[in-house]
Amino acid sequence: MQSDNPTAAILVIGDEILSGRTREGNAHHLAQVLTATGFDLQEIRVVSDDHDRIVAAIRALDGTLGGGYDLLFTSGGIGPTHDDITADAVAAAHGTTVEIHPEARALLQERCDRMGMALTENRLRMARIPVGATLIDNAVSAAPGFSIGATHVMAGVPEVFRGMVDWLIPRLPGGRPVRSLSVEVRRGESDVAEDLQAVAGEFSDLSLGSYPFRDDTGWGTNLVVRGLDAARVDQAMAALKERIGL
Amino acid sequence: MQSDNPTAAILVIGDEILSGRTREGNAHHLAQVLTATGFDLQEIRVVSDDHDRIVAAIRALDGTLGGGYDLLFTSGGIGPTHDDITADAVAAAHGTTVEIHPEARALLQERCDRMGMALTENRLRMARIPVGATLIDNAVSAAPGFSIGATHVMAGVPEVFRGMVDWLIPRLPGGRPVRSLSVEVRRGESDVAEDLQAVAGEFSDLSLGSYPFRDDTGWGTNLVVRGLDAARVDQAMAALKERIGL
Incomplete structure (x- = not known):
């Protein structure tokens, strides 16, 4: 099909998909949204929760890093636990480091205050954002996604992923719907x-x-x-x- | 997780997945089978029905071609129509050509005879197999898959894919189940x-x-x-x- 629409790839990060424990659904949802809004999705990859593999995949797929596509969307690995390593890997791929983002911290603090919880060190992990990235709104659970270069990083929990997609896609310059x-x-x-x-x-x-x-x-x-x-x-x-x- | 099990990747070939029309299920099924039989699935890729992209993905993933994994399983693109280009792409990646495979032809002829159909030129396309490949049994609809190097090529129709997985996996040297x-x-x-x-x-x-x-x-x-x-x-x-x- 001839198309001058922006090209896109999806990178799903998650051992639980590769082990067969979970059937992937975020990429399918985003594929439908991209087709309807004039983006040309050309590749989906699923890799394990492994720093080097995530870095290599981002470099291969993000057009601003010499990769193959105009846009890259990721799903998974931005939660509060030790196996949530996406932010660090994205930062490494983009040649930057991770810091506590003041606005992300404020969003988490506000939610903790509202729910009568302490902003523990683990919760604060979700405010660790690559330097230079902008935030993606999370209407469901406060902890934001982020965009850096052509990479747009979103959560793996389906409800949160969908909320981020709803916020992000209308803000990107799309093409003609198929x-x-x-x-x-x-x-x-x-x-x-x-x-x-x-x-x-x-x-x-x-x-x-x-x-x-x-x-x-x-x-x-x-x-x-x-x-x-x-x-x-x-x-x-x-x-x-x-x-x-x- | 420490593992000396054989590593594996899955390559799904299909515009219908990337357009969001179809939700992928073959990779999920095979992921469960691989985990249960001692293979370490480390990557899944979905690419479009495009010769160059399929060739590049096979070279990147098939360990016998310098790619990353001990085993590569593909799904889709081996039917009788003009957009079924997997056999040609696999042959190109493995530096060989495609020919009518006598055994595959006999399987198709037998099925056509049984069902009172002619073995038309289009049906015969499904006997086009890379030179040097061995056949994977298709208990559902006769048209075989095939194995060459570390690449195991299977159909995209879920029932046929599952039948081929059932036949193939017990014939591969697995490791310890997780x-x-x-x-x-x-x-x-x-x-x-x-x-x-x-x-x-x-x-x-x-x-x-x-x-x-x-x-x-x-x-x-x-x-x-x-x-x-x-x-x-x-x-x-x-x-x-x-x-x-x-």
Whole structure:
């Protein structure tokens, strides 16, 4: 698919995904938001809670560090415990250090006061932010995310991640949303391959894909047409339906 | 966590994951199987249906090509349509070409005969296998996966992927399964951070993690202890429960 939309990657940090304990959902949510708001998500990576691996991944993905993408979003590893090492790794990748951020500290202090809790040393860990970063609002539990270079660092707890996404994405310069149309046919993928390829050749500026599935009544295929030019997407879907006889 | 188990990565190939249309499930399933059978999954990547990106990812991940891991498992892109380009990309990464594999052709022919279908040119695409690869059995729909170097190529349709995993994994030399114990506490992560860190320091050969969550009754945290030495994992969990007062 031809696109001049900003490119993006997602980096998920978490042993619990790699061990199979938790099924990842934040990247899926953000993928939907990015597609709807005109960002071109091109890669997702999941790495373990390991300093060197996180640093290497950020350098490979953050365009301001010579990495591959205009924007990088991370999920996980910014809590109060010893295994929350994302802030330090992001700082290292960006050639800076971590300090207690006054505004982040004030946000945590305010929340602790409101809930009658002490701002302990562990809670204060969540105000450790790379020098030069700006904060991402956390409407759920106060401890902020942050942005530095092209890297936008968000929490792993799904409710908090979603809140941060809701705050952050409208503040980023997006592109044109992708129009996506799909049709389900009750045939195997092989039976529609030729028609699909013919239409894909005619509409080479769009992305045409086929996704086979199996359910109780046998095999079927979802045919999907995606592109930035809504009229072209509509034309391609009409051409596809006509060829297939729908 | 200390481990001399074989390391592994998963590469998911599919625009439909990156667009947010489909929530990825194959990597989650395989992560659980790998953990249970003594493989150390260290990275998951999702890339688009793009030849160069697939080739680059395979080279970065397949240990026999200078990549980072002992084993690489891929999901997706081996069907009969024009956007199924995984076999060509895997061949290119491994410095070989794709040919019709006689055994794969025979499997497809047999299935077509059984179902009264013609082995069309599109269906025959699924017998295109990199030269030098061995086949992975497909109990669901005949079209095989394949293994070359450290790369094991499987289908994206979940039922077929799972069938291939069931066939393949017992044939690979695994290591020791990870023992994992978890306990849920109805406290925020900050309130258990100190105890967790103390026990993690005592049991530095194990992996101790904390995973906060929020539900209807407020915040809680899952504490997880993982390691290869089952007795040590049991000891660490007992120590953790004692410190926290459970």
